[in-house]
Amino acid sequence: MPVLPAPGRTARLGAALLTAAALYAGSARPAAADEPGWTAEPAAGSAPRPGGARPYFYLAGAPGAVLEDRLSLTNATDRERTVTLRGADAHHTADGAFAVRPAAAPTGAGAWIGFGSGATVTIPPRTRAVVPFTVTVPPASPPGDHPAAVVATEAGREAGVRVHLRVSGPTLAALTVEDVSVRGRGAAAEVAYTLVNRGNVALAPQLAIDAEGAFGDLPGRSARPLPLELLPGQRVALSEPWPGAPALDRVRLTLTVTAPGGAEATAEASAWFVPWRAAGWTGAGLLLLGGTGAAAPALVRGRRARAEQPQGGAPGAPPEQGDPTPAPDHELTGAPR
Known part of the structure; x- marks a missing residue:
């Protein structure tokens, strides 16, 4: 026959289930102290606004x-x-x-x-x-x-x-682009620059980048809004990724920044893109090749001089009379007798 749980056991089981449910509910809700x-x-306002x-x-x-x-x-x-x-x-x-x-x-x-x-x-x-x-x-x-x-x-x-x-009063929308430079190479290349609000109204600037290399135009960036508002008198340093940077070229960059109200500014910068690791190995190879080429004629001349030199004296000089024994070879080096 089936065994039924005792009343005390049932009560303890129900209490445990209620406790677990309470703990789960408490953990599912954020603590009141953490809520703002x-x-x-x-x-x-009295007049409705678009968007709420x-x-x-x-x-x-x-x-x-x-x-x-x-x-x-x-x-x-x-x-x-x-x-x-x-x-x-x-x-x-x-x-x-x-x-x-x-x-x-x-x-x-x-x-x-x-x-x-x-x-x-x-x-x-x-x-x-x-x-x-x-x-x-x-x-x-x-x-x-x-x-x-x-x-x-x-x-x-x-x-x-x-x-x-x-x-209210006369307003002026004006800005400048300063300190343009290129940092990094390859996929990590970026264009760094500084924007300065020279007017008396806040600006929502847009940036366009044009790039021209020695072999023609390069990928730049079409005009699009920057994710910031530039307050009057504010100066902010920014950077933009430039995935279109070449591996080998001399590039001239032109940055154009515009903002509503007629503000516009341009700035230019030049940069060399050279794969320095490959250039380093190439330069070392050229130096080694040039050194070998310069040493070869000297080596040939030295061997030719030794071949033409007579035994027992200085080059072109006859041996001394009455000395049948030629001078040892080490005297040619200037070593003491």
């Missing part, structure tokens, strides 16, 4: 104007959050990424941002708070783009939202 818990983003929510703030006004906008803070957790808000200067890093200056007092457009009495906001659980702020443009502000950001801080975590601020 809250977000900061531009509040939705705004990715950043865009504000424009004349010197002396006071501009307004709103920040949305969403608390997705089950506990209250207290968030501190501030304005900050912004910039681009060396690789073109948008970044925020440290929490020190801002000296640029970040100092124009104010929250009034709303610089510290307490957000209840599962709640979204909309916080207004202002941007007061100083009367003597130069026209053009001024990068800034709104930064929200809570318990050591920061979230920044970009503020694209343009002061």
